[in-house]
Amino acid sequence: MSILTVKNLKLQFGGLLAVNDLSFTVEKNTISSIIGPNGAGKTSVFNMITGFYRPTSGEIELDGTSLINNKPSQITKLGMARTFQNLRLFPNLSALDNVKSGMHCRTKEAVWGALFHTKSQKEEERLIEEVAQECIDFVGVRKYMKRSAKNLPYGAQRYLEIARALATKPKILLLDEPAAGLNFEEKQYLIQLIRRIRDEFNITVLMIEHDMGLIKEISENITVIDYGCKIAEGTPDEVLKNEKVIEAYLGKEDVI
Template identity: 90%
Template sequence: MSILTVKNLKLQFGGLLAVDDLSFTVEKNSISSIIGPNGAGKTSVFNMITGFYRPTGGEIILDGDSLINKKPSKITSLGMARTFQNLRLFPNLSVLDNVKSGMHCRTKQTVWGALFRTKNQKTEEQLIEEVARECIDFVGIRKYTNRAAKNLPYGEQRYLEIARALATKPKIILLDEPAAGLNFEEKQYLINLIRRIRDEFNITVLMIEHDMALIKQISEHITVIDYGCKIAEGTPHEVLQDEKVIEAYLGKEDAV
Protein backbone atom coordinates (compact mmCIF):
# COMPACT_ATOMS: atom_id res chain seq x y z
CA MET A 1 0.00 0.00 0.00
CA SER A 2 1.35 3.42 -0.94
CA ILE A 3 1.67 6.26 1.56
CA LEU A 4 2.71 8.90 -0.97
CA THR A 5 1.45 9.27 -4.54
CA VAL A 6 2.86 11.82 -6.96
CA LYS A 7 0.86 12.06 -10.18
CA ASN A 8 1.69 14.05 -13.35
CA LEU A 9 3.62 16.61 -11.31
CA LYS A 10 4.84 19.68 -13.17
CA LEU A 11 6.83 22.76 -12.14
CA GLN A 12 7.54 25.66 -14.46
CA PHE A 13 9.60 28.78 -13.79
CA GLY A 14 8.79 31.15 -16.64
CA GLY A 15 10.04 29.37 -19.75
CA LEU A 16 11.95 26.73 -17.77
CA LEU A 17 10.19 23.42 -17.20
CA ALA A 18 11.95 22.13 -14.06
CA VAL A 19 9.73 19.09 -13.50
CA ASP A 20 7.64 17.56 -16.28
CA ASP A 21 4.79 15.06 -15.87
CA LEU A 22 6.47 13.18 -13.01
CA SER A 23 4.62 10.26 -11.40
CA PHE A 24 5.75 7.79 -8.73
CA THR A 25 4.54 6.15 -5.53
CA VAL A 26 6.22 5.40 -2.22
CA GLU A 27 5.12 2.29 -0.36
CA LYS A 28 4.41 2.38 3.38
CA ASN A 29 7.35 1.39 5.59
CA SER A 30 9.74 1.37 2.65
CA ILE A 31 13.13 3.02 2.20
CA SER A 32 13.03 4.66 -1.23
CA SER A 33 15.24 7.10 -3.08
CA ILE A 34 15.11 9.68 -5.84
CA ILE A 35 18.36 9.99 -7.76
CA GLY A 36 19.57 11.87 -10.80
CA PRO A 37 22.39 14.09 -12.05
CA ASN A 38 22.93 17.59 -10.66
CA GLY A 39 20.15 19.88 -11.81
CA ALA A 40 17.76 17.01 -12.54
CA GLY A 41 15.01 18.54 -10.38
CA LYS A 42 15.24 16.33 -7.29
CA THR A 43 15.13 19.07 -4.65
CA SER A 44 12.39 20.85 -6.60
CA VAL A 45 10.33 17.68 -6.25
CA PHE A 46 10.93 17.63 -2.49
CA ASN A 47 10.04 21.32 -2.27
CA MET A 48 6.72 20.70 -4.01
CA ILE A 49 5.90 17.67 -1.89
CA THR A 50 6.57 19.61 1.33
CA GLY A 51 4.77 22.79 0.29
CA PHE A 52 7.74 25.11 -0.28
CA TYR A 53 6.99 25.30 -4.02
CA ARG A 54 3.52 25.34 -5.56
CA PRO A 55 3.28 22.88 -8.47
CA THR A 56 2.24 24.18 -11.88
CA GLY A 57 0.19 21.01 -12.32
CA GLY A 58 -0.37 17.52 -11.00
CA GLU A 59 -1.34 15.91 -7.72
CA ILE A 60 0.42 14.95 -4.48
CA ILE A 61 -1.43 12.68 -2.06
CA LEU A 62 -0.20 11.74 1.42
CA ASP A 63 -2.09 8.84 2.95
CA GLY A 64 -5.35 9.96 1.31
CA ASP A 65 -4.88 13.72 1.82
CA SER A 66 -4.12 16.05 -1.10
CA LEU A 67 -1.12 18.29 -0.36
CA ILE A 68 -1.73 20.72 -3.20
CA ASN A 69 -1.94 24.35 -2.01
CA LYS A 70 -1.26 23.37 1.60
CA LYS A 71 1.34 25.27 3.63
CA PRO A 72 4.45 23.47 4.92
CA SER A 73 3.14 23.68 8.51
CA LYS A 74 -0.09 21.95 7.52
CA ILE A 75 1.78 19.27 5.60
CA THR A 76 3.94 18.65 8.67
CA SER A 77 0.84 18.26 10.83
CA LEU A 78 -0.47 15.66 8.34
CA GLY A 79 2.59 13.50 9.03
CA MET A 80 5.42 14.55 6.75
CA ALA A 81 8.84 15.71 7.98
CA ARG A 82 11.97 16.64 6.06
CA THR A 83 15.60 17.59 6.37
CA PHE A 84 17.48 19.89 4.04
CA GLN A 85 20.57 19.61 1.86
CA ASN A 86 21.89 22.75 3.57
CA LEU A 87 21.37 22.47 7.32
CA ARG A 88 18.59 24.65 8.73
CA LEU A 89 19.16 24.49 12.45
CA PHE A 90 18.80 27.26 15.01
CA PRO A 91 22.55 27.68 15.54
CA ASN A 92 22.43 29.56 18.83
CA LEU A 93 19.84 27.32 20.48
CA SER A 94 20.79 24.16 22.34
CA VAL A 95 20.37 20.73 20.83
CA LEU A 96 17.43 20.15 23.18
CA ASP A 97 15.67 23.38 22.18
CA ASN A 98 16.23 22.66 18.48
CA VAL A 99 14.50 19.30 18.81
CA LYS A 100 11.74 20.72 21.02
CA SER A 101 10.95 23.18 18.23
CA GLY A 102 9.98 20.21 16.07
CA MET A 103 7.09 19.48 18.43
CA HIS A 104 5.41 22.83 17.69
CA CYS A 105 3.01 21.26 15.18
CA ARG A 106 1.76 18.84 17.86
CA THR A 107 1.17 21.34 20.69
CA LYS A 108 -2.37 22.23 21.78
CA GLN A 109 -1.99 24.84 24.50
CA THR A 110 -2.68 28.53 23.86
CA VAL A 111 -0.81 31.69 24.79
CA TRP A 112 -3.07 31.97 27.85
CA GLY A 113 -1.84 28.64 29.12
CA ALA A 114 1.73 29.85 28.79
CA LEU A 115 0.98 33.15 30.53
CA PHE A 116 -0.88 31.62 33.48
CA ARG A 117 1.17 28.41 33.69
CA THR A 118 -1.88 26.14 33.71
CA LYS A 119 -1.66 22.49 34.65
CA ASN A 120 -2.25 21.43 31.06
CA GLN A 121 0.50 23.76 29.88
CA LYS A 122 3.00 22.29 32.34
CA THR A 123 2.00 18.75 31.39
CA GLU A 124 2.46 19.49 27.70
CA GLU A 125 5.85 21.13 28.29
CA GLN A 126 6.98 18.03 30.17
CA LEU A 127 5.81 15.79 27.32
CA ILE A 128 7.62 17.94 24.74
CA GLU A 129 10.87 17.66 26.67
CA GLU A 130 10.49 13.89 27.10
CA VAL A 131 9.89 13.37 23.39
CA ALA A 132 12.81 15.65 22.49
CA ARG A 133 15.18 13.76 24.77
CA GLU A 134 14.01 10.43 23.34
CA CYS A 135 14.75 11.66 19.81
CA ILE A 136 18.17 12.96 20.85
CA ASP A 137 19.00 9.63 22.43
CA PHE A 138 17.74 7.75 19.38
CA VAL A 139 20.09 9.50 16.96
CA GLY A 140 23.00 9.14 19.39
CA ILE A 141 23.85 12.72 20.38
CA ARG A 142 22.84 12.73 24.05
CA LYS A 143 26.21 14.10 25.19
CA TYR A 144 25.51 17.28 23.20
CA THR A 145 22.02 17.86 24.64
CA ASN A 146 22.81 21.24 26.20
CA ARG A 147 25.36 22.42 23.66
CA ALA A 148 24.54 25.11 21.09
CA ALA A 149 23.81 23.53 17.70
CA LYS A 150 26.53 25.59 15.98
CA ASN A 151 29.17 24.01 18.23
CA LEU A 152 28.43 20.42 17.23
CA PRO A 153 30.67 18.52 14.81
CA TYR A 154 29.19 18.56 11.31
CA GLY A 155 28.06 14.92 11.34
CA GLU A 156 26.23 15.40 14.63
CA GLN A 157 24.49 18.47 13.18
CA ARG A 158 23.13 16.16 10.46
CA TYR A 159 21.82 13.76 13.10
CA LEU A 160 20.36 16.67 15.06
CA GLU A 161 18.29 17.73 12.06
CA ILE A 162 16.98 14.16 11.79
CA ALA A 163 16.12 14.18 15.51
CA ARG A 164 14.14 17.40 15.07
CA ALA A 165 12.26 15.87 12.13
CA LEU A 166 11.45 12.76 14.20
CA ALA A 167 10.04 14.99 16.96
CA THR A 168 7.20 15.99 14.62
CA LYS A 169 5.91 12.38 14.85
CA PRO A 170 5.89 11.82 11.08
CA LYS A 171 4.47 9.01 8.98
CA ILE A 172 7.11 9.68 6.34
CA ILE A 173 10.45 11.49 6.52
CA LEU A 174 12.13 13.07 3.49
CA LEU A 175 15.92 13.25 3.70
CA ASP A 176 17.63 15.61 1.26
CA GLU A 177 21.20 14.37 0.77
CA PRO A 178 21.63 13.22 4.39
CA ALA A 179 25.12 11.82 3.71
CA ALA A 180 26.52 15.05 2.23
CA GLY A 181 29.76 15.95 3.96
CA LEU A 182 29.94 12.78 6.07
CA ASN A 183 33.00 10.54 6.26
CA PHE A 184 32.88 6.76 5.77
CA GLU A 185 32.21 5.90 9.43
CA GLU A 186 29.50 8.55 9.69
CA LYS A 187 27.83 7.22 6.55
CA GLN A 188 27.76 3.71 7.99
CA TYR A 189 26.17 5.08 11.15
CA LEU A 190 23.64 6.97 9.01
CA ILE A 191 22.68 3.80 7.12
CA ASN A 192 22.01 2.02 10.41
CA LEU A 193 20.09 5.03 11.74
CA ILE A 194 17.81 5.17 8.67
CA ARG A 195 17.05 1.47 8.97
CA ARG A 196 16.22 1.91 12.65
CA ILE A 197 13.89 4.82 11.84
CA ARG A 198 11.94 2.53 9.54
CA ASP A 199 12.12 -0.63 11.62
CA GLU A 200 11.60 0.77 15.14
CA PHE A 201 9.27 3.70 14.40
CA ASN A 202 7.51 2.33 11.29
CA ILE A 203 8.31 5.57 9.49
CA THR A 204 8.57 5.52 5.70
CA VAL A 205 11.81 7.02 4.38
CA LEU A 206 12.27 8.86 1.06
CA MET A 207 15.75 10.13 0.23
CA ILE A 208 17.59 12.23 -2.29
CA GLU A 209 21.20 11.11 -2.38
CA HIS A 210 24.25 11.24 -4.67
CA ASP A 211 26.26 8.53 -2.90
CA MET A 212 25.57 5.49 -5.08
CA ALA A 213 27.25 3.08 -2.68
CA LEU A 214 24.90 4.21 0.08
CA ILE A 215 21.89 4.08 -2.25
CA LYS A 216 22.70 0.49 -3.30
CA GLN A 217 23.17 -0.54 0.31
CA ILE A 218 19.94 0.85 1.76
CA SER A 219 17.30 1.63 -0.88
CA GLU A 220 14.55 -0.84 -1.72
CA HIS A 221 13.12 1.21 -4.59
CA ILE A 222 14.65 3.97 -6.69
CA THR A 223 13.11 6.59 -8.97
CA VAL A 224 15.55 8.19 -11.40
CA ILE A 225 14.88 11.60 -12.92
CA ASP A 226 16.77 13.64 -15.49
CA TYR A 227 15.79 17.11 -16.70
CA GLY A 228 12.70 16.83 -14.52
CA CYS A 229 11.42 13.64 -16.15
CA LYS A 230 11.37 10.09 -14.83
CA ILE A 231 13.71 7.90 -16.87
CA ALA A 232 13.72 4.72 -14.78
CA GLU A 233 12.49 3.12 -11.58
CA GLY A 234 12.86 -0.19 -9.78
CA THR A 235 15.25 -1.97 -7.45
CA PRO A 236 18.84 -0.71 -7.14
CA HIS A 237 20.07 -3.58 -9.33
CA GLU A 238 17.49 -2.88 -12.05
CA VAL A 239 18.02 0.87 -12.06
CA LEU A 240 21.80 0.93 -12.00
CA GLN A 241 21.92 -1.46 -14.97
CA ASP A 242 19.52 0.67 -17.01
CA GLU A 243 21.09 2.19 -20.13
CA LYS A 244 19.17 5.46 -19.75
CA VAL A 245 20.47 5.86 -16.20
CA ILE A 246 24.05 5.10 -17.22
CA GLU A 247 23.76 7.61 -20.07
CA ALA A 248 22.32 10.30 -17.76
CA TYR A 249 25.23 9.96 -15.33
CA LEU A 250 28.11 9.20 -17.69
CA GLY A 251 26.95 10.74 -20.96
CA LYS A 252 26.51 9.12 -24.34
CA GLU A 253 29.56 8.19 -26.34
CA ASP A 254 29.59 9.98 -29.68
CA ALA A 255 29.80 7.89 -32.78
CA VAL A 256 33.17 8.11 -34.55
Protein backbone atom coordinates (compact mmCIF):
# COMPACT_ATOMS: atom_id res chain seq x y z
CA MET A 1 0.00 0.00 0.00
CA SER A 2 1.40 3.37 -0.99
CA ILE A 3 1.90 6.19 1.51
CA LEU A 4 3.07 8.82 -1.00
CA THR A 5 1.69 9.28 -4.50
CA VAL A 6 3.04 11.73 -7.05
CA LYS A 7 1.03 12.15 -10.26
CA ASN A 8 2.03 14.07 -13.39
CA LEU A 9 4.05 16.56 -11.40
CA LYS A 10 5.32 19.61 -13.28
CA LEU A 11 7.40 22.58 -12.11
CA GLN A 12 8.21 25.47 -14.41
CA PHE A 13 10.27 28.58 -13.66
CA GLY A 14 9.52 30.94 -16.53
CA GLY A 15 10.88 29.17 -19.58
CA LEU A 16 12.75 26.55 -17.53
CA LEU A 17 10.98 23.21 -17.07
CA ALA A 18 12.56 21.82 -13.89
CA VAL A 19 10.24 18.82 -13.45
CA ASN A 20 8.13 17.39 -16.26
CA ASP A 21 5.20 14.97 -15.90
CA LEU A 22 6.77 13.02 -13.04
CA SER A 23 4.81 10.18 -11.45
CA PHE A 24 5.86 7.65 -8.81
CA THR A 25 4.63 6.05 -5.60
CA VAL A 26 6.35 5.15 -2.34
CA GLU A 27 5.10 2.08 -0.52
CA LYS A 28 4.58 2.10 3.24
CA ASN A 29 7.43 0.88 5.45
CA THR A 30 9.98 0.88 2.63
CA ILE A 31 13.30 2.59 2.03
CA SER A 32 13.20 4.21 -1.40
CA SER A 33 15.44 6.63 -3.27
CA ILE A 34 15.35 9.25 -5.99
CA ILE A 35 18.58 9.50 -7.95
CA GLY A 36 19.83 11.38 -10.98
CA PRO A 37 22.70 13.53 -12.25
CA ASN A 38 23.34 17.01 -10.83
CA GLY A 39 20.59 19.38 -11.90
CA ALA A 40 18.14 16.58 -12.66
CA GLY A 41 15.44 18.15 -10.47
CA LYS A 42 15.65 15.90 -7.40
CA THR A 43 15.62 18.59 -4.72
CA SER A 44 12.90 20.46 -6.62
CA VAL A 45 10.77 17.33 -6.27
CA PHE A 46 11.42 17.24 -2.51
CA ASN A 47 10.60 20.94 -2.26
CA MET A 48 7.25 20.40 -3.95
CA ILE A 49 6.41 17.37 -1.85
CA THR A 50 7.15 19.27 1.37
CA GLY A 51 5.40 22.50 0.38
CA PHE A 52 8.41 24.75 -0.21
CA TYR A 53 7.60 24.98 -3.93
CA ARG A 54 4.12 25.06 -5.44
CA PRO A 55 3.86 22.73 -8.47
CA THR A 56 2.83 24.21 -11.78
CA SER A 57 0.52 21.23 -12.16
CA GLY A 58 0.07 17.70 -10.90
CA GLU A 59 -0.95 16.02 -7.67
CA ILE A 60 0.81 14.94 -4.48
CA GLU A 61 -0.97 12.79 -1.89
CA LEU A 62 0.10 11.60 1.55
CA ASP A 63 -2.03 8.69 2.72
CA GLY A 64 -4.75 9.80 0.30
CA THR A 65 -4.70 13.46 1.44
CA SER A 66 -3.71 16.07 -1.14
CA LEU A 67 -0.68 18.17 -0.19
CA ILE A 68 -1.18 20.75 -2.94
CA ASN A 69 -1.38 24.33 -1.60
CA ASN A 70 -0.50 23.21 1.94
CA LYS A 71 2.23 25.09 3.79
CA PRO A 72 5.31 23.17 5.02
CA SER A 73 4.07 23.39 8.62
CA GLN A 74 0.71 21.88 7.63
CA ILE A 75 2.44 19.07 5.75
CA THR A 76 4.59 18.35 8.81
CA LYS A 77 1.43 18.02 10.92
CA LEU A 78 0.07 15.52 8.39
CA GLY A 79 3.08 13.28 9.07
CA MET A 80 5.95 14.23 6.79
CA ALA A 81 9.41 15.34 7.94
CA ARG A 82 12.58 16.14 6.02
CA THR A 83 16.24 16.98 6.31
CA PHE A 84 18.16 19.26 3.95
CA GLN A 85 21.21 18.88 1.73
CA ASN A 86 22.63 21.97 3.45
CA LEU A 87 22.21 21.64 7.19
CA ARG A 88 19.55 23.90 8.70
CA LEU A 89 20.26 23.59 12.40
CA PHE A 90 20.07 26.51 14.82
CA PRO A 91 23.83 26.93 15.31
CA ASN A 92 23.72 28.70 18.68
CA LEU A 93 21.14 26.42 20.28
CA SER A 94 22.14 23.25 22.08
CA ALA A 95 21.64 19.90 20.39
CA LEU A 96 18.75 19.22 22.77
CA ASP A 97 17.04 22.54 22.04
CA ASN A 98 17.41 21.95 18.31
CA VAL A 99 15.46 18.71 18.64
CA LYS A 100 12.87 20.30 20.91
CA SER A 101 12.31 22.99 18.27
CA GLY A 102 11.15 20.30 15.87
CA MET A 103 8.24 19.40 18.13
CA HIS A 104 6.31 22.65 17.91
CA CYS A 105 3.90 21.10 15.41
CA ARG A 106 2.82 18.54 18.06
CA THR A 107 2.35 20.98 20.97
CA LYS A 108 -1.13 21.90 22.15
CA GLU A 109 -0.69 24.54 24.83
CA ALA A 110 -1.18 28.15 23.73
CA VAL A 111 0.52 31.33 24.89
CA TRP A 112 -1.80 31.47 27.92
CA GLY A 113 -0.39 28.24 29.28
CA ALA A 114 3.20 29.35 28.71
CA LEU A 115 2.64 32.69 30.47
CA PHE A 116 0.96 31.29 33.55
CA HIS A 117 2.80 27.96 33.74
CA THR A 118 -0.35 25.90 33.93
CA LYS A 119 -0.26 22.27 34.96
CA SER A 120 -0.90 21.11 31.40
CA GLN A 121 1.85 23.41 30.12
CA LYS A 122 4.35 21.94 32.57
CA GLU A 123 3.32 18.41 31.58
CA GLU A 124 3.75 19.25 27.91
CA GLU A 125 7.21 20.68 28.55
CA ARG A 126 8.16 17.48 30.37
CA LEU A 127 6.99 15.35 27.44
CA ILE A 128 8.85 17.54 24.93
CA GLU A 129 12.04 17.12 26.94
CA GLU A 130 11.53 13.37 27.19
CA VAL A 131 10.86 12.83 23.48
CA ALA A 132 13.77 15.08 22.49
CA GLN A 133 16.18 13.10 24.66
CA GLU A 134 14.86 9.82 23.25
CA CYS A 135 15.48 11.04 19.69
CA ILE A 136 18.99 12.22 20.56
CA ASP A 137 19.72 8.85 22.16
CA PHE A 138 18.35 7.03 19.13
CA VAL A 139 20.67 8.75 16.64
CA GLY A 140 23.68 8.37 18.95
CA VAL A 141 24.59 11.96 19.84
CA ARG A 142 23.67 12.02 23.53
CA LYS A 143 27.17 13.05 24.58
CA TYR A 144 26.70 16.29 22.61
CA MET A 145 23.24 17.02 24.05
CA LYS A 146 24.17 20.28 25.81
CA ARG A 147 26.71 21.47 23.25
CA SER A 148 25.87 24.17 20.71
CA ALA A 149 25.03 22.66 17.33
CA LYS A 150 27.76 24.69 15.61
CA ASN A 151 30.38 23.04 17.82
CA LEU A 152 29.38 19.46 16.99
CA PRO A 153 31.43 17.30 14.59
CA TYR A 154 29.96 17.41 11.10
CA GLY A 155 28.69 13.83 11.21
CA ALA A 156 26.96 14.49 14.53
CA GLN A 157 25.25 17.52 13.00
CA ARG A 158 23.89 15.28 10.24
CA TYR A 159 22.50 12.81 12.78
CA LEU A 160 21.12 15.67 14.90
CA GLU A 161 19.08 16.96 11.99
CA ILE A 162 17.60 13.47 11.62
CA ALA A 163 16.78 13.47 15.35
CA ARG A 164 14.94 16.78 14.98
CA ALA A 165 12.93 15.35 12.07
CA LEU A 166 12.07 12.25 14.10
CA ALA A 167 10.79 14.44 16.94
CA THR A 168 7.90 15.53 14.71
CA LYS A 169 6.68 11.89 14.81
CA PRO A 170 6.44 11.47 11.02
CA LYS A 171 4.88 8.72 8.95
CA ILE A 172 7.44 9.35 6.21
CA LEU A 173 10.93 10.84 6.43
CA LEU A 174 12.57 12.55 3.44
CA LEU A 175 16.37 12.67 3.57
CA ASP A 176 18.10 15.02 1.11
CA GLU A 177 21.65 13.70 0.60
CA PRO A 178 22.08 12.51 4.19
CA ALA A 179 25.53 11.03 3.45
CA ALA A 180 27.00 14.23 2.00
CA GLY A 181 30.32 15.01 3.70
CA LEU A 182 30.40 11.82 5.77
CA ASN A 183 33.41 9.50 5.90
CA PHE A 184 33.16 5.75 5.34
CA GLU A 185 32.50 4.83 8.99
CA GLU A 186 29.88 7.56 9.34
CA LYS A 187 28.13 6.33 6.20
CA GLN A 188 28.02 2.79 7.54
CA TYR A 189 26.49 4.11 10.75
CA LEU A 190 23.99 6.12 8.70
CA ILE A 191 22.90 2.99 6.81
CA GLN A 192 22.20 1.19 10.08
CA LEU A 193 20.42 4.25 11.47
CA ILE A 194 18.09 4.51 8.47
CA ARG A 195 17.24 0.82 8.73
CA ARG A 196 16.49 1.21 12.44
CA ILE A 197 14.22 4.19 11.72
CA ARG A 198 12.20 2.04 9.36
CA ASP A 199 12.26 -1.16 11.42
CA GLU A 200 11.79 0.23 14.95
CA PHE A 201 9.53 3.21 14.25
CA ASN A 202 7.75 1.89 11.12
CA ILE A 203 8.63 5.12 9.34
CA THR A 204 8.81 5.09 5.56
CA VAL A 205 12.05 6.60 4.22
CA LEU A 206 12.57 8.40 0.90
CA MET A 207 16.09 9.60 0.06
CA ILE A 208 17.96 11.68 -2.45
CA GLU A 209 21.55 10.49 -2.57
CA HIS A 210 24.57 10.54 -4.89
CA ASP A 211 26.51 7.73 -3.20
CA MET A 212 25.66 4.76 -5.42
CA GLY A 213 27.21 2.26 -3.02
CA LEU A 214 24.93 3.44 -0.24
CA ILE A 215 21.92 3.55 -2.55
CA LYS A 216 22.49 -0.01 -3.75
CA GLU A 217 22.98 -1.33 -0.22
CA ILE A 218 19.94 0.23 1.42
CA SER A 219 17.29 1.07 -1.20
CA GLU A 220 14.46 -1.30 -2.02
CA ASN A 221 13.11 0.81 -4.86
CA ILE A 222 14.73 3.56 -6.91
CA THR A 223 13.25 6.26 -9.15
CA VAL A 224 15.71 7.82 -11.59
CA ILE A 225 15.12 11.26 -13.05
CA ASP A 226 17.06 13.25 -15.64
CA TYR A 227 16.19 16.74 -16.85
CA GLY A 228 13.10 16.55 -14.63
CA CYS A 229 11.72 13.39 -16.27
CA LYS A 230 11.56 9.84 -14.95
CA ILE A 231 13.80 7.59 -17.02
CA ALA A 232 13.77 4.41 -14.93
CA GLU A 233 12.27 2.82 -11.85
CA GLY A 234 12.79 -0.48 -10.05
CA THR A 235 15.11 -2.38 -7.73
CA PRO A 236 18.75 -1.31 -7.42
CA ASP A 237 19.93 -4.14 -9.67
CA GLU A 238 17.35 -3.32 -12.33
CA VAL A 239 17.99 0.40 -12.29
CA LEU A 240 21.78 0.40 -12.17
CA LYS A 241 21.92 -1.91 -15.22
CA ASN A 242 19.47 0.23 -17.19
CA GLU A 243 21.07 1.70 -20.33
CA LYS A 244 19.24 5.02 -19.95
CA VAL A 245 20.55 5.37 -16.39
CA ILE A 246 24.11 4.53 -17.42
CA GLU A 247 23.89 7.04 -20.26
CA ALA A 248 22.52 9.77 -17.94
CA TYR A 249 25.42 9.35 -15.51
CA LEU A 250 28.29 8.50 -17.87
CA GLY A 251 27.20 10.05 -21.14
CA LYS A 252 26.69 8.40 -24.52
CA GLU A 253 29.73 7.34 -26.48
CA ASP A 254 29.98 8.69 -29.99
CA VAL A 255 29.88 6.04 -32.66
CA ILE A 256 32.53 6.62 -35.37
